[in-house]
Amino acid sequence: MAFRAEGDRVEVCGAMGDILNRIGDKWSVMVVGQLTRKTMRFNELRHSIGGISQRMLTLTLRNLERDGLVTRTVYPEIPPRVEYQLTELGRTLTGPLDTLWNWAAQHMHTVSESRSNYDRVHEAAAEPKPERRYAGATN
Numbered sequence: 001m002a003f004r005a006e007g008d009r010v011e012v013c014g015a016m017g018d019i020l021n022r023i024g025d026k027w028s029v030m031v032v033g034q035l036t037r038k039t040m041r042f043n044e045l046r047h048s049i050g051g052i053s054q055r056m057l058t059l060t061l062r063n064l065e066r067d068g069l070v071t072r073t074v075y076p077e078i079p080p081r082v083e084y085q086l087t088e089l090g091r092t093l094t095g096p097l098d099t100l101w102n103w104a105a106q107h108m109h110t111v112s113e114s115r116s117n118y119d120r121v122h123e124a125a126a127e128p129k130p131e132r133r134y135a136g137a138t139n
Helices: 006-024 026-037 042-048 054-066 094-125
Strands: 070-075 081-086
Touching: 006 026, 026 042, 026 054, 026 070, 026 081, 026 094, 042 054, 042 081, 054 070
Parallel strands: none
Antiparallel strands: 070 081
16 A cells, blocks of 8 residues: 555554454444444343353443444443443444445355365365374273
8 A cells, every 4th residue: 555654564564454354243233233223222232142141242232332433322320221332433424334245145045156166175185084082092
């Protein structure tokens, strides 16, 4: 990339890697996708995202909030009500994530076939694995 000077290359790559790790992980993409539709409460988010644990959702929301992508609003009610919504910065992710989502939907069958072909070719070429034996086995 043209904006990187040789001396700053490692620093810029590290910073880019950190940001891409955050916005590119599965759960962050799912949370941002759900919050694109509307402001949501914690359990509403958890139920709308299949397979995410309470702890993983908590960590994901905390990290997205730390990065300025999500805001957390606590209402002083009994019981307390907490809502999450995308910030303006978070909303700028919707276009790129929509493009990525659409690409995945369009190509998921081709990727699946490629994986199956790869596994079939490499499974046949793989060396046989030695028999696993536990310590002290007699044979």
